Amino acid sequence: MTQFKRRDILKGMGGLAGLSLMGAGPLRTALAQGMASDEAWKQASGTTIQFISENTPPTTAIAANLASFQELTGITVNITEMQLGALVQKVALDFGAGRSAFDVIYADPYQVLAPYHRGLVDLNTFINDDQQPVVPQGIEDFIPSQLAAAGRFKDSESLYTLPYDCPTMIWIYRRDLFEKYHDQMQQDLGFDPTPSDSTTWEQYYQIAEWFSNGNASEVQYGTGHQALQYDSLMCDFSNVLFAYGGDYFANGQQVGLLGTDSPGECQLTSEPALEAARFYQKLLKVAHPGSTSWDWTGVANAFQNGEFAMMPEWHEFAGSLESSPLQGKIGYAPLPKGPARSANLWGGTGIGINANASAEKQKAAWLFLVWATSPQTQLMGLKSEVGGGTPTRQSVYDMPEVKAASTPPTDMPNMLTADTMLTAWQDDHIGLRPKIAQWNEVDTVIFTELSKMLAGQMSPEETMQSAKQRIDRIVGA
Amino acid sequence: MALTTGKPSAQRQGFELAMMSPALFLLALITLVPFFSIIWMSFNDVSLMGGLAFEFSGLENWKRVFTDPDIRSSWLISLVYFLATVGLEMVIGTVMALLVYSLTRGSNIIISMLLIPMFIAPVIVGLLGRFMLDPSHGLYAWLLNESGLFDGNILGSVGSAMVAVILMDVWEWTPLVALIVLAGLASVPEDTLEAAEMDGAKYSQKLIYIILPSISNILLVALLIRAMDAIRFFAIIFITTNGGPADSTKIIPIRLYDIAFRFFDLGYAAAVGITMLVFSIMVATAFTKLLKRQETSS
Numbered sequence: 165m166t167q168f169k170r171r172d173i174l175k176g177m178g179g180l181a182g183l184s185l186m187g188a189g190p191l192r193t194a195l196a197q198g199m200a201s202d203e204a205w206k207q208a209s210g211t212t213i214q215f216i217s218e219n220t221p222p223t224t225a226i227a228a229n230l231a232s233f234q235e236l237t238g239i240t241v242n243i244t245e246m247q248l249g250a251l252v253q254k255v256a257l258d259f260g261a262g263r264s265a266f267d268v269i270y271a272d273p274y275q276v277l278a279p280y281h282r283g284l285v286d287l288n289t290f291i292n293d294d295q296q297p298v299v300p301q302g303i304e305d306f307i308p309s310q311l312a313a314a315g316r317f318k319d320s321e322s323l324y325t326l327p328y329d330c331p332t333m334i335w336i337y338r339r340d341l342f343e344k345y346h347d348q349m350q351q352d353l354g355f356d357p358t359p360s361d362s363t364t365w366e367q368y369y370q371i372a373e374w375f376s377n378g379n380a381s382e383v384q385y386g387t388g389h390q391a392l393q394y395d396s397l398m399c400d401f402s403n404v405l406f407a408y409g410g411d412y413f414a415n416g417q418q419v420g421l422l423g424t425d426s427p428g429e430c431q432l433t434s435e436p437a438l439e440a441a442r443f444y445q446k447l448l449k450v451a452h453p454g455s456t457s458w459d460w461t462g463v464a465n466a467f468q469n470g471e472f473a474m475m476p477e478w479h480e481f482a483g484s485l486e487s488s489p490l491q492g493k494i495g496y497a498p499l500p501k502g503p504a505r506s507a508n509l510w511g512g513t514g515i516g517i518n519a520n521a522s523a524e525k526q527k528a529a530w531l532f533l534v535w536a537t538s539p540q541t542q543l544m545g546l547k548s549e550v551g552g553g554t555p556t557r558q559s560v561y562d563m564p565e566v567k568a569a570s571t572p573p574t575d576m577p578n579m580l581t582a583d584t585m586l587t588a589w590q591d592d593h594i595g596l597r598p599k600i601a602q603w604n605e606v607d608t609v610i611f612t613e614l615s616k617m618l619a620g621q622m623s624p625e626e627t628m629q630s631a632k633q634r635i636d637r638i639v640g641a
Numbered sequence: 642m643a644l645t646t647g648k649p650s651a652q653r654q655g656f657e658l659a660m661m662s663p664a665l666f667l668l669a670l671i672t673l674v675p676f677f678s679i680i681w682m683s684f685n686d687v688s689l690m691g692g693l694a695f696e697f698s699g700l701e702n703w704k705r706v707f708t709d710p711d712i713r714s715s716w717l718i719s720l721v722y723f724l725a726t727v728g729l730e731m732v733i734g735t736v737m738a739l740l741v742y743s744l745t746r747g748s749n750i751i752i753s754m755l756l757i758p759m760f761i762a763p764v765i766v767g768l769l770g771r772f773m774l775d776p777s778h779g780l781y782a783w784l785l786n787e788s789g790l791f792d793g794n795i796l797g798s799v800g801s802a803m804v805a806v807i808l809m810d811v812w813e814w815t816p817l818v819a820l821i822v823l824a825g826l827a828s829v830p831e832d833t834l835e836a837a838e839m840d841g842a843k844y845s846q847k848l849i850y851i852i853l854p855s856i857s858n859i860l861l862v863a864l865l866i867r868a869m870d871a872i873r874f875f876a877i878i879f880i881t882t883n884g885g886p887a888d889s890t891k892i893i894p895i896r897l898y899d900i901a902f903r904f905f906d907l908g909y910a911a912a913v914g915i916t917m918l919v920f921s922i923m924v925a926t927a928f929t930k931l932l933k934r935q936e937t938s939s
Binding site for chain 2: 392394
């Protein structure tokens, strides 16, 4: 077998800085020179691997550009895309069977990583292997909070996935309306309504009410929410909960970043959590009534149809919104702050390798992981005409062409949110739900109880009490 | 050629059994093994990690089935849903069949048009329903709003969401009932109807005393088929409301899906699934007994 020395592999790494200037260009050459020798890339040639992924924009872009990876490595990748729920079932059953129908796994931190991390390869095995291509610019290039939240579980050493996508909830609003009615709003409300770091959730509510009172002819309501009895409702509420200083478990940020097997007692009956629930109930009363039947896609469609002026929404919707009739009329900001902070729920995911896969397939899978999360592939995703997500690496945001694309007009619409996102991912802004094995069940309790609250069946106090009791039973606290 | 009569000989029975045994064995393998596995699962905590593993937990799962308030609430919602859908489908389907049967011209075209909903996959019906009832751009939502009949969020409000999913199921499956009843109407004795007419009987009297009793068997068959289907109803609710809002449409199959494929609590899911199976068998047995009694009396 051909042996590769680290210096062979690192050969050409000096040119990495230049990579950022090369654009998507001849990807094969750039990657081969930047990360390893041709031999290193070809070491699993002829292998076929299976990649299971949620049907997300980054995978759509990667699927459209797989030819460059196959040319580089000689590896064939079959991609299976599906809804996250279906993916979790397939992965769980794959692990249960002790087989490897899928070699590369889109490992949602809460539904796959936390319960099934033992089924994933610790990537340090490959990172420390001289024969493998290096992760360009090292894993330190990934946004730190995303690396921990997507890739680690329980300890800060083992790494199960590389950050692959990073949808995060931010404040998306009709900039044209905020500009048009700025003076009138300021006069009526007594504060500058322009969304900024200093806007509070209480002010968000007042702005929403102002629009809903018929002060702007363009929209009927001020705010719309993803409050369908579904995961989306938990996401929407969590932004408020964290902002008010509440959390699901004690030491919430740590439980969100690294995860735990024993989160302890649920904290939803704390005063900040109760205050958050009260506020959320009040906010939803002035929101578009359709909110209780919309998930993230539904609320984005309604926003695009001009139903309301603003919404908390995943930032990756910017791509589709900027190609709608609202192009150029939309503004982006971190979510409002509460008494504690501004919290922007992170919903990113990493990709990992199935530990049941054969050694040959694991090697091929690692080559795919390195390629799929490389700066050049992420740049390709940004430019892709079929979608593409937003980068998970700092170096991509530092590329001059990417920086230039963060102001309109742009051919990378997702980059219009770049400044907002770099704020939203900071440790004091990012919102992290608990990374625990029982999350699916806990999540269901949260959105079911909240749905009862929004339907008027329970008060905020009863809702939080009932949720706490059920969650404590589930986690065994 | 001489015809054989009476019971086949033991030798011949043995030969037939030998010929059928591979198929019987296969049938047993694909039905009995999963069946007994599920029963065994219901007495265990089942783990998927590192290969399927069972840890005996005794009656724990069964205790939960009968004490879990969520399961109780889902059964109650299922019962409401079951009675409403099956009841409406039987009444509307029978009326539709009677109307079509009374047509002298164009009945074939009408029947073809009536059957269209039945050929659409339930998932598509759910997606269509969600689209038509969307509060921001749905046609039905707009019509209801403009007419002043309902100005809320249909799929996002308790009560209206249940009515909506019931009506979607009724829209899709009433034609099946109509088709079955239409087939039955062909067997109504014409001479009896003519005699009743000669005696001056009104349509309602013919309906109550001749038509409905004549097709009662076929009505029971339709009821049985729809009842079995309604118990395991899933797709439309999964697509439109996913059990919400406030769990108001969380019928037992949706709850079972959550337990099995979202929480992967497979032991508990097995216990819940068995209770559904028992309920189905009870309903089927009741209808079959009714059918037999009907046949005996006629």
